[in-house]
Amino acid sequence: xxxxxxxxxxxxxxxxxxxxxxxxxxxxxxxxxxxxxxxxxxxxxxxxxxxxxxxxxxxxxxxxxxxxxxxxxxxxxxxxxxxxxxxxxxxxxxxxxxxxxxxxxxxxxxxxxxxxxxxxxxxxxxxxxxxxxxxxxxxxxxxxxxxxxxxxxxxxxxxxxxxxxxxxxxxxxxxxxxxxxxxxxxxxxxxxxxxxxxxxxxxxxxxxxxxxxxxxxxxxxxxxxxxxxxxxxxxxxxxxxxxxxxxxxxxxxxxxxxxxxxxxxxxxxxxxxxxxxxxxxxxxxxxxxxxxxxxxxxxxxxxxxxx
Amino acid sequence: xxxxxxxxxxxxxxxxxxxxxxxxxxxxxxxxxxxxxxxxxxxxxxxxxxxxxxxxxxxxxxxxxxxxxxxxxxxxxxxxxxxxxxxxxxxxxxxxxxxxxxxxxxxxxxxxxxxxxxxxxxxxxxxxxxxxxxxxxxxxxxxxxxxxxxxxxxxxxxxxxxxxxxxxxxxxxxxxxxxxxxxxxxxxxxxxxxxxxxxxxxxxxxxxxxxxxxxxxxxxxxxxxxxxxxxxxxxxxxxxxxxxxxxxxxxxxxxxxxxxxxxxxxxxxxxxxxxxxxxxxxxxxxxxxxxxxxxxxxxxxxxxxxxxxxxxxxxxxxxxxxxxxxxxxxxxxxxxxxxxxxxxxxxxxxxxxxxxxxxxxxxxxxxxxxxxxxxxxxxxxxxxxxxxxxxxxxxxxxxxxxxxxxxxxxxxxxxxxxxxxxxxxxxxxxxxxxxxxxxxxxxxxxxxxxxxxxxxxxxxxxxxxxxxxxxxxxxxxxxxxxxxxxxxxxxxxxxxxxxxxxxxxxxxxxxxxxxxxxxxxxxxxxxxxxxxxxxx
Ligand code: SF4
Ligand code: SF4
Numbered sequence: 001x002x003x004x005x006x007x008x009x010x011x012x013x014x015x016x017x018x019x020x021x022x023x024x025x026x027x028x029x030x031x032x033x034x035x036x037x038x039x040x041x042x043x044x045x046x047x048x049x050x051x052x053x054x055x056x057x058x059x060x061x062x063x064x065x066x067x068x069x070x071x072x073x074x075x076x077x078x079x080x081x082x083x084x085x086x087x088x089x090x091x092x093x094x095x096x097x098x099x100x101x102x103x104x105x106x107x108x109x110x111x112x113x114x115x116x117x118x119x120x121x122x123x124x125x126x127x128x129x130x131x132x133x134x135x136x137x138x139x140x141x142x143x144x145x146x147x148x149x150x151x152x153x154x155x156x157x158x159x160x161x162x163x164x165x166x167x168x169x170x171x172x173x174x175x176x177x178x179x180x181x182x183x184x185x186x187x188x189x190x191x192x193x194x195x196x197x198x199x200x201x202x203x204x205x206x207x208x209x210x211x212x213x214x215x216x217x218x219x220x221x222x223x224x225x226x227x228x229x230x231x232x233x234x235x236x237x238x239x240x241x242x243x244x245x246x247x248x249x250x251x252x253x254x255x256x257x258x259x260x261x262x263x264x265x266x267x268x269x270x271x272x273x274x275x276x277x278x279x280x281x282x283x284x285x286x287x288x289x290x291x292x293x294x295x296x297x298x299x300x301x302x303x304x305x306x307x
Numbered sequence: 308x309x310x311x312x313x314x315x316x317x318x319x320x321x322x323x324x325x326x327x328x329x330x331x332x333x334x335x336x337x338x339x340x341x342x343x344x345x346x347x348x349x350x351x352x353x354x355x356x357x358x359x360x361x362x363x364x365x366x367x368x369x370x371x372x373x374x375x376x377x378x379x380x381x382x383x384x385x386x387x388x389x390x391x392x393x394x395x396x397x398x399x400x401x402x403x404x405x406x407x408x409x410x411x412x413x414x415x416x417x418x419x420x421x422x423x424x425x426x427x428x429x430x431x432x433x434x435x436x437x438x439x440x441x442x443x444x445x446x447x448x449x450x451x452x453x454x455x456x457x458x459x460x461x462x463x464x465x466x467x468x469x470x471x472x473x474x475x476x477x478x479x480x481x482x483x484x485x486x487x488x489x490x491x492x493x494x495x496x497x498x499x500x501x502x503x504x505x506x507x508x509x510x511x512x513x514x515x516x517x518x519x520x521x522x523x524x525x526x527x528x529x530x531x532x533x534x535x536x537x538x539x540x541x542x543x544x545x546x547x548x549x550x551x552x553x554x555x556x557x558x559x560x561x562x563x564x565x566x567x568x569x570x571x572x573x574x575x576x577x578x579x580x581x582x583x584x585x586x587x588x589x590x591x592x593x594x595x596x597x598x599x600x601x602x603x604x605x606x607x608x609x610x611x612x613x614x615x616x617x618x619x620x621x622x623x624x625x626x627x628x629x630x631x632x633x634x635x636x637x638x639x640x641x642x643x644x645x646x647x648x649x650x651x652x653x654x655x656x657x658x659x660x661x662x663x664x665x666x667x668x669x670x671x672x673x674x675x676x677x678x679x680x681x682x683x684x685x686x687x688x689x690x691x692x693x694x695x696x697x698x699x700x701x702x703x704x705x706x707x708x709x710x711x712x713x714x715x716x717x718x719x720x721x722x723x724x725x726x727x728x729x730x731x732x733x734x735x736x737x738x739x740x741x742x743x744x745x746x747x748x749x750x751x752x753x754x755x756x757x758x759x760x761x762x763x764x765x766x767x768x769x770x771x772x773x774x775x776x777x778x779x780x781x782x783x784x785x786x787x788x789x790x791x792x793x794x795x796x797x798x799x800x801x802x803x804x805x806x807x808x809x810x811x812x813x814x815x816x817x818x819x820x821x822x823x824x825x826x827x828x829x830x831x832x833x834x835x836x837x838x839x840x841x842x843x
Contacts, residue, residue: 249400
């Protein structure tokens with residue numbers, strides 16, 4: 001096989017296969033482990049007495065409430081928004097300062113990534129759906145260059161740059177970071193970087209790219225010609241990223257939906273939660289207790305079950 | 308050994324050491340760890356590997372196949388707990404949880420960042436249970452399981468109070484308390500426990516309560532309280548024990564009848580129940596609502612909790628009221644019904660005084676005393692004179708479990724606003740769901756662990772200091788037995804001049820009883836006028 005068709009055809013298909021199998025395996029593995037106890041982390045007032053206002057979102061007691069809590073978590077990173085930075089000054093005086101950069105950086109990265117993914121549908125669908133055009137129009141609202149500069153292209157690079165810089169410069173973040181944390185960031189930066197270079201600098205042949213993408217999507221791939229080295233780099237980084245995903249922390253994109261501290265209602269005392277592996281345990285019974293302390297119970301004048 | 312001074316302790320260096328965290332070596336320095344569990348307690352509870360040993364020993368006398376036991380224990384728990392498997396997989400090491408842990412804030416030790424505490428276990432998970440970890444080892448963040456790792460686990464899993472504050476801030480809700488609980492279960496499999504957890508657990512299994520108080524001792528202390536109450540109020544109350552056919556079974560943490568300042572809350576309960584004519588009973592067997600099983604293993608929770616429903620059934624009550632206690636309520640709210648329910652022999656709780664149906668407790672049939680009392684006050688059923696608490700300038704400490712496991716936030720505050728005139732909240736980031744732990748929860752409140760407790764309690768004490776200096780707060784009210792035991796030394800260390808009380812102590816002070824004599828002292832026996840004078 002030629003090198004081009006290897007990179008352009010065999011590797012992407014293999015990567016997608018690894019991704020699909022690996023990711024489903026992860027999800028199935030998680031779902032096979034039961035949720036024995038209902039352990040939401042409650043972040044608001046419980047639903048108790050009718051005249052006390054309960055926290056519908058932070059301590060949900062209905063399914064809708066849970067869905068809303070999860071939506072806030074997944075779409076807006078609610079919990080990360082709470083972030084503060086503890087600071088100890090002389091006195092001693094501890095303060096907890098607003099610290100929203102991590103939230104902002106994470107949100108900016110994830111949302112621009114999503115928008116960019118949706119924009120890429122243009123390459124895989126013919127005719128191009130209207131919503132893709134609408135997203136492009138919105139994203140390219142500031143028509144500052146030709147080709148139109150997409151806001152998300154700038155945002156994603158800045159956000160990823162921030163997330164990387166934070167890992168390197170923040171002493172705590174650096175200390176906890178593993179090689180795999182940098183690998184994930186490197187792949188994402190590589191992916192976004194090659195995309196940006198291709199679009200704004202080396203100016204890829206968009207028609208050829210689309211033909212190739214359509215070929216991939218319809219399982220009749222043809223190795224592209226004249227797409228340039230940046231295109232291959234882009235495609236290869238993407239393949240590496242999606243093949244790596246199931247083996248990495250990036251599975252959080254699926255896992256977050258299953259988190260039992262977030263996706264369960266705080267209605268523990270109202271509805272019984274069943275543990276599928278609940279098993280009988282050795283307990284100390286009242287009768288054993290009474291038998292051991294019989295004299296003392298009698299002497300104290302407390303009633304006995306058996307005289 | 309003398310304890311370090313606050314000025315020394317507060318010199319905290321947050322710069323991480325140059326040493327890689329994957330190096331497991333820990334130094335068991337006095338003051339920063341708890342002693343091992345005595346063999347007799349393990350034996351009584353039929354737990355594995357009872358022996359004499361201490362954490363600072365070189366040889367921990369682990370069973371010969373300890374490694375297999377731990378790894379099989381992990382495999383078993385990965386299969387049984389979605390929380391565990393998921394939390395092992397999805398942490399992105401963003402560090403949002405890092406400075407949310409009171410032990411990290413108070414010690415600067417990076418392994419007290421919740422994320423690293425979890426990584427101690429996660430690195431072993433990767434090594435033995437994931438492909439990447441098996442193939443790439445250290446590069447993939449994987450570590451071999453060695454004896455040093457076991458020692459490190461012991462050190463750091465007993466340096467987490469399972470308070471769940473980190474979980475509030477984690478974008479995936481990763482609950483390091485859950486990981487600590489599993490970590491402690493694994494340690495338990497090879498006999499690495501602490502005595503401050505297992506002695507109460509063994510006592511509780513045998514006598515019904517943590518302190519090992521036997522039935523006659525229980526009766527004596529309740530009788531003593533009744534006598535003392537008569538002296539203070541001039542009213543003689545009834546305090547029935549093991550009485551069949553009562554409407555309500557009342558469950559308290561044992562410290563309430565054996566410790567101060569808990570005891571003053573017990574006086575408050577007795578007065579309240581007398582005043583509304585509640586048809587209730589104590590149980591000398593279910594004489595403990597607290598459950599140190601929570602700090603040992605899920606199985607132990609169930610073993611110790613079983614007596615509550617069993618006694619409710621035996622005594623033929625209709626429903627159950629539980630008193631002020633934090634971890635006790637985590638178990639009652641999140642575990643009891645699942646483990647030992649369904650309680651279909653009980654009825655949905657209805658307040659006999661107000662007729663309020665506690666619908667939110669319709670399945671467990673167990674109501675928190677603060678819910679019960681708040682409802683009484685709301686319906687105007689209590690005659691209260693808050694000026695009898697004028698000598699107290701009060702703040703409220705949310706205990707970890709009632710806030711983050713239950714969401715019991717407003718009930719106690721509503722009560723406090725009705726029973727005292729001076730009430731001030733601590734800063735926003737330190738109360739309600741963001742509340743800071745006392746630093747001694749989950750069985751760590753022992754003397755040998757003093758330094759670590761003071762470190763862990765620094766954020767809480769510092770917030771108290773803020774309201775003490777700003778508003779003149781001199782009393783911290785709370786609804787937790789561990790708080791009542793461990794906050795007084797903590798505040799004395801960091802924030803002298805602030806006392807600790809249960810919410811129902813203040814209720815008792817304010818409660819105007821029918822036929823009472825003129826109240827000369829508060830429930831602590833401190834003269835009332837005198838204090839008024841001091842305050843003015
Ligand atoms: S906040 Fe959550 S995801 Fe971030 S490091 Fe902590 S546990 Fe991991
Ligand atoms: S549960 Fe509490 S003590 Fe444990 S790691 Fe989290 S914040 Fe720290």
